[in-house]
Amino acid sequence: MKYDTMRWRKDALELLDQRLLPRETRYVKCFTEREVSKAIKNMTVRGAPAIGIAGAYGAYLGIRGIRTKNNIEFDRKLDNVIKYLAGARPTARNLFWALERIKRVAEKNKGKTVDKIKSIMLDEAHAILREDINICREIGRHGAALIKKNSNVLTHCNAGALATGGYGTALGVIFSAKKKIKMVYADETRPVLQGARLTVWELIKNNVPATLICDNMAASLMAKDKIDAIIVGADRIAANGDTANKIGTYSLAVNAKYHKVPFYVAAPFSTFDLAIKNGREIPIEERSPEEVKSVGGQMLTVASVNVVNPAFDVTPAKLITAIITERGVIRRPNTASVRRILSM
């Protein structure tokens, strides 16, 4: 990629500020766990895998300044930092997954000095970032096999390099299948416009033919046989394959079923939450009404109007043709087929 979603420089986590794209390419430095949490909340960094990685660095930033040499006190403080970071956004599984992994590595090295544990935690955050890129390349490789020659592919929101460590899940598939793709239709993805701002920018940067549409145009393209496949990312996948993803995904999936268009979800293992049986149990974040009522500070409606603004919706597994993971493709996902591939 010609851009980093995030990078570690000297003593800080640098995040490409996704609120400013595509207008401006600027990195925000985070020196503390508070700065990381804020960046996740206000969507400086977004995308389930990316906020997982940022969370891992945040955990390190939260404990690196701790002066104690007492391991018990250190553990208590680490617990607080992790709980604090986990509160940044409720839906994406990857944040909790990455924080658990950081916590586990600290626990495993209990006998070592606090300074050593700190350095091991930073190494683990680096490893999570590095591994994510490889995982996405594997997702891309498995997914590309599903794309037919001369395909028009539609995607929603942004599941690109910007949503991950640097290659993308849904866009990873598109990048890997680039030669077979005639056109990528990008839903603009109201209210935060990740499609218009981020996906279009990534596709153009990577020389993939891109057409921007409003979310409500996708169905009529399907009716005209202009869409051969839909690929989206995921924020959390339940044990039965039900998938939470950006609001609007479900509407696409219903339309895909009606028009017999294959509907693919691309996501790493870290997005699966086997503790959750089905989609009904996935908590859905409700965000500020201002996101719907205004664009870039410009009020679009009567300021006093009531708004609902769920950031995600849940697509039941029965509407998903396949889930593409780093270990292979789960066709017709259900509790048994998900368990089979996850335990491989």
Next chain:
Amino acid sequence: MKYDTMRWRKDALELLDQRLLPRETRYVKCFTEREVSKAIKNMTVRGAPAIGIAGAYGAYLGIRGIRTKNNIEFDRKLDNVIKYLAGARPTARNLFWALERIKRVAEKNKGKTVDKIKSIMLDEAHAILREDINICREIGRHGAALIKKNSNVLTHCNAGALATGGYGTALGVIFSAKKKIKMVYADETRPVLQGARLTVWELIKNNVPATLICDNMAASLMAKDKIDAIIVGADRIAANGDTANKIGTYSLAVNAKYHKVPFYVAAPFSTFDLAIKNGREIPIEERSPEEVKSVGGQMLTVASVNVVNPAFDVTPAKLITAIITERGVIRRPNTASVRRILSM
């Protein structure tokens, strides 16, 4: 209504400038057919019945300055004015219907002086406006009978007083059924945001409980059983009931079918085009890419990106529970049931 969509004042057609709503309530004066055509093209006035009425006044404005007393020359000029106005927007049937009606009244009065014909044409435009309000009240009355107590109703785009002579088609039903309605969910309706800007404004002005959502949220509300009925307007209805309406209507109709939510179209007879057998023959206007790429002059994406921007889509009759007209309700619309009610 506490506002006029349009009104005749002395020597000009005054149009409520719908581009400025809800920020500002300002009327634009049209003294010529060119000004009316421009107002239709740039959506100062929009909504199929409203542009029909504006077109009728436009035809009068286009000939009132003609100095000839020669009826043949007058007819030739009137033909040109009507052809010119018909080119303003291609999809809505009502514009052509109103222009044909104005032309017919001129033809019927051929024997009279040019001055007399001019004054008859202005009276006809007034009649079209007056009748439209009554027609919408009848649509409202028939439609209200379909709404159950304590209903949550969803609507798309704006089919209110602003889209008509002054009462509304889809919103006419909602206004008439007001006591039975718990909440109206208004799709914001990208790209031009008629839902956020106009429908929300009208609902609040008329004390109807309103909640604004992004277009892509409607399906997930249906999945949670939060929508009891969907009502939209129409721009053109083919002989078999296939309905062209604002882009995004079709996606809602597919989702309504999937979730078993009744899907109603509310439209006057003047929206039907019996010369067109089915929806495939309805011309769909493609509007400027700028509408998708920017909001209020603010660029949302990479400026060079390709865009498609169809202003309308076609919902096949089989997805429509009923079409609500001023003469009654066409349940399960098809060529026979449409013909039956239109010939009543």
